Amino acid sequence: KNQVEQSPQSLIILEGKNCTLQCNYTVSPFSNLRWYKQDTGRGPVSLTIMTFSENTKSNGRYTATLDADTKQSSLHITASQLSDSASYICVVSDRGSTLGRLYFGRGTQLTVWP
Amino acid sequence: EADIYQTPRYLVIGTGKKITLECSQTMGHDKMYWYQQDPGMELHLIHYSYGVNSTEKGDLSSESTVSRIRTEHFPLTLESARPSHTSQYLCASSPGQGESNQPQHFGDGTRLSIL
Numbered sequence: 439k440n441q442v443e444q445s446p447q448s449l450i451i452l453e454g455k456n457c458t459l460q461c462n463y464t465v466s467p468f469s470n471l472r473w474y475k476q477d478t479g480r481g482p483v484s485l486t487i488m489t490f491s492e493n494t495k496s497n498g499r500y501t502a503t504l505d506a507d508t509k510q511s512s513l514h515i516t517a518s519q520l521s522d523s524a525s526y527i528c529v530v531s532d533r534g535s536t537l538g539r540l541y542f543g544r545g546t547q548l549t550v551w552p
Numbered sequence: 553e554a555d556i557y558q559t560p561r562y563l564v565i566g567t568g569k570k571i572t573l574e575c576s577q578t579m580g581h582d583k584m585y586w587y588q589q590d591p592g593m594e595l596h597l598i599h600y601s602y603g604v605n606s607t608e609k610g611d612l613s614s615e616s617t618v619s620r621i622r623t624e625h626f627p628l629t630l631e632s633a634r635p636s637h638t639s640q641y642l643c644a645s646s647p648g649q650g651e652s653n654q655p656q657h658f659g660d661g662t663r664l665s666i667l
Contacts, residue, residue: 442594472655481556481642481658482595527595540656542594 440465442530444543452551455518459546461511461528469531473502473513476525476545485513485526515548523550555579558643558659566667571630573662575643584626585656587642588612595642601626633666640664 442463451457463471470489474482486495486502488511494503499516515522525545532539556577565571577584582603587595587610597610601620615637616630626645630637640663644656 474655479660479663481644481660483658484655487655540597542596544592544594547592 440530440532440541442528442541442543444526444528444546446546447544448547448549450549450551451518453518453520457515457518457548459513459515459526459528459548461513461543463509463511463528463530463541465509465530465532465541467533468506468509469533471502471504471511472529472531473500473511474527474529476527478524482527518550520550520552523548556643556645556657556659558641558662560662561660562663562665564665564667565633567632567634569633571633571664573628573641573643573664575626575628575659576624577626577645577657578624579645579647579657580623581645581647581657582623583646584620585644585646586610586616586618586626586628587644588614589640589642589661599628633664635666638664638666 445460470487472487473485476482485497485500488495488504490506501514504511525547527545528543530541559574584601586599588598589595596612598612598614599618601607607618616628618628640661642661643659646656647654
């Protein structure tokens with residue numbers, strides 16, 4: 439069964455600290471893995487997309503890694519800011535259909551305290 | 553800034569009413585999607601469209617219907633709302649070419665409450 443599991447479910451850190459969010463997936467065949475940020479009451483916004491051949495990609499203070507062999511990804515946030523408080527969603531796309539079926543994780547709820 | 557717009561943002565309405573949730577995008581994207589999201593849960597695809605006059609049901613069964621008469625417009629309709637339809641509805645779009653490595657662009661959603 440194709441699944442995307444994220445951990446932790448929620449996380450509280452102090453402003454300025456770093457953190458790492460985890461994503462494990464069983465989706466096959468694999469096309470790409472995406473990380474989205476969803477602020478409360480807003481739609482998800484894309485942070486990174488990685489294909490099979492990419493094992494790291496950065497977007498400002500966000501760095502995503504991908505290990506396609508172990509089917510694991512992480513999102514590292516450096517020097518956190520209050521505005522980083524949001525849900526971070528891992529999404530995996532397969533190659534099994536024209537649509538490129540997307541499998542969504544439930545997200546990690548990050549809270550950054552001052 | 554959003555290039556995909558959803559209205560209304562919030563809607564509280566009584567059981568049995570007909571509802572239409574609007575979604576428009578200005579990016580010229582061929583593919584559009586409707587997702588349903590409950591608090592703390594993953595997004596579930598309920599409808600999608602490859603282009604004008606193309607609509608398909610998604611993975612999650614839904615009593616709603618959609619239409620795609622114009623590229624930029626993808627409204628969702630509930631003929632008779634019920635409390636079980638209470639949820640957040642998110643609209644998204646993506647380019648038709650090379651879509652597999654392109655992100656979906658999401659609207660800010662409509663939070664629907666059926667009394």
